[in-house]
Amino acid sequence: MKDYEIILLGDREFGSVKLGQWLCQQQVKFVLRIKQERYIQSDGEDYTRLSELGLLPGTRFYLRGVKVTKQKGFGTFNIAAYWKRKYRGKAETEGWYLLTNLGDLQQSITAFKCRSGIEAMFKDCKTGGYNLEKTQASTQRLNKLILLIALAYSCAIFQGQAIKCKGIQKYIGRLKEEKRSQRRHSSFWIGLYGQSWIIGMEFFRDIVEELIQIRRNKLPFFQRGLRAMSLILSSF
Known part of the structure; x- marks a missing residue:
């Protein structure tokens, strides 16, 4: 240092x-x-x-x-x-x-x-993300958890930034709110919920394929979503 x-x-x-x-x-x-x-x-x-x-x-x-x-x-x-x-x-x-x-x-x-940015990070590590405060861990275990969270937090931010660069963050969360001047979601949030998208797709792949067969008139929209999913996967 x-x-x-x-x-x-x-x-x-x-x-x-x-x-x-x-x-x-x-x-x-x-x-x-x-x-x-x-x-x-x-x-x-x-x-x-x-x-x-x-x-x-x-x-x-x-x-x-x-x-x-x-x-x-x-x-x-x-x-x-x-x-x-x-x-x-x-x-x-x-x-x-x-x-x-x-x-x-x-x-x-x-x-x-700069403290306002630190507050956002604290929220990400607590109620807004990893729920660190609920672990009630001992000092030794808490230090190990913080190290793991630091690695996971960095990965989520990098992945969120990659998703934003590809312009597909709108598939993960709403971008705008009325009368809201600041962006709604951080790179961390986009990356974290991008991971949830991938996990969810693994569980619901068969249902999605059946839905595509049933609603052929919506095929262009399904294709757009599937392309977004492939781009999200490429960010990880």
């Missing part, structure tokens, strides 16, 4: 000054979201709550070298604050207050935005 820059990201349950100081001692870069009720103090000024600093939708600011607790024995940190602007009549309910040792505002915001 020495060739990579590590930045630790954490939500509000990890927004600890003690953790931040320890990470500084370990020379690890971090961005931790903290609660707006937390008190801060700049040089020569009184303590004030973050919520009183006037952060509004569409605004941002950066505070360098401030105290983030009234307790003694802790050093100073940087605070990056950001509230996404209102877009198409929709606005975030609250902004971000980020405890960090990164050097500037934009770098801190950009780093913390």
Whole structure:
């Protein structure tokens, strides 16, 4: 890992000054979201709550070298604050207050935005895919499961991307929803359910062939679906 820059990201349950100081001692870069009720103090000024600093939708600011607790024995940190602007009549309910040792505002915001992608990965490994949280496994067994999931997860993503490149993802899942700006399904989801398609075809092949014989007027549609299946198979 020495060739990579590590930045630790954490939500509000990890927004600890003690953790931040320890990470500084370990020379690890971090961005931790903290609660707006937390008190801060700049040089020569009184303590004030973050919520009183006037952060509004569409605004941002950066505070360098401030105290983030009234307790003694802790050093100073940087605070990056950001509230996404209102877009198409929709606005975030609250902004971000980020405890960090990164050097500037934009770098801190950009780093913390990566956390949304991490959340999607967690969902894929849990309720959205592999149900890891239901295993209740021991530490040793859990480590082995995570390694297997990492391999399976990577394979599903690569297969999903291959299916998308061939333009046949519409056979696996709906592509669009009304008033939805983001894509409906990830490459992981497409790859995972592409595997289910293949397994299902093995079970229902005879039924499909009988249906083709019965409904000859639908033959072009059946042929289109069978071609899509062959392309899906070629992705695995």
